[in-house]
Amino acid sequence: MLELKEISFYANERKILENVTYNFEEGKSYAVLGNNGVGKSSLSKIIMGLEGYKNKHGGLLYFNNIDITEMSVSERAKLGITMAWQEPVRFEGIGVKDYLTLGGKYKKTEKELTDILKEVGLNPFYLHRNVDKTLSGGERKRIEMASILILKPKLVILDEPDSGIDMMSNAIIENVINKTKANGGTTISITHREEIALIADKALLLCGGKIHKEGDPEVVSFVYKSMCDTCSHINAPIEDIEVNLK
Numbered sequence: 181m182l183e184l185k186e187i188s189f190y191a192n193e194r195k196i197l198e199n200v201t202y203n204f205e206e207g208k209s210y211a212v213l214g215n216n217g218v219g220k221s222s223l224s225k226i227i228m229g230l231e232g233y234k235n236k237h238g239g240l241l242y243f244n245n246i247d248i249t250e251m252s253v254s255e256r257a258k259l260g261i262t263m264a265w266q267e268p269v270r271f272e273g274i275g276v277k278d279y280l281t282l283g284g285k286y287k288k289t290e291k292e293l294t295d296i297l298k299e300v301g302l303n304p305f306y307l308h309r310n311v312d313k314t315l316s317g318g319e320r321k322r323i324e325m326a327s328i329l330i331l332k333p334k335l336v337i338l339d340e341p342d343s344g345i346d347m348m349s350n351a352i353i354e355n356v357i358n359k360t361k362a363n364g365g366t367t368i369s370i371t372h373r374e375e376i377a378l379i380a381d382k383a384l385l386l387c388g389g390k391i392h393k394e395g396d397p398e399v400v401s402f403v404y405k406s407m408c409d410t411c412s413h414i415n416a417p418i419e420d421i422e423v424n425l426k
């Protein structure tokens with residue numbers, strides 16, 4: 181599905197990512213863990229093809245065997261690649277209904293839309309609100325989760341899906357991840373939280389510009405908690421530890 185081949189990224193001549201190679205599989209959920217500044221968001225932006233990252237990194241990206249390295253954000257979006265931002269955008273004057281249906285592109289009845297709002301913990305009244313600053317951060321995040329349920333992306337990056345939102349229950353995030361998987365989509369959650377990592381099928385721990393550990397989320401979270409929480413050598417991994425979860 182998404183293949184990263186030797187992705188490197190430098191910011192102000194400082195190495196952020198170094199030859200990151202990984203294959204994200206179709207219909208699976210992933211969590212990317214790592215301390216502040218290890219390059220999780222940079223990797224997401226490289227996958228999305230954002231300005232300042234596309235053509236500024238080394239290596240290649242393949243999506244379903246198509247080389248997307250040179251593709252723009254919108255070309256990647258047409259292939260089904262999307263991202264739910266840590267801090268969701270606001271669009272002054274755009275109604276929730278138009279936002280969710282992309283201005284009517286997705287044909288949905290009022291009932292279908294209100295059912296989806298219910299899935300993310302919002303009552304039908306929100307369909308008639310605007311996606312502007314009058315919505316709270318948590319409400320915007322829920323609406324963004326609802327848009328993923330409608331969009332059914334092939335690949336979605338969830339950037340800190342639970343950040344700053346005390347009332348966003350893990351169950352809602354888990355539901356979005358599971359529904360995306362049921363449609364054959366892949367999710368990549370960028371997170372610091374073990375609870376979110378444990379929802380995933382696989383976890384990756386970034387450190388020192390590389391994937392320091394990958395595999396069972398329980399094992400990777402344990403390594404993250406044991407090593408990274410206390411690490412005083414930012415981006416310089418220390419020797420691996422033995423993991424015995426029994």
Ligand SMILES: Nc1ncnc2c1ncn2[C@@H]1O[C@H](COP(=O)(O)OP(=O)(O)OP(=O)(O)O)[C@@H](O)[C@H]1O
Binds near residue numbers: 216218221232
């Ligand atoms: N375009 C850029 N220009 C300059 N520095 C950048 C750029 N993009 C990223 N960086 C730097 O690269 C490092 C990695 O940033 P990134 O946002 O990817 O980390 P992160 O793992 O997502 O961190 P956090 O958990 O704090 O969100 C940081 O030191 C950041 O300041």
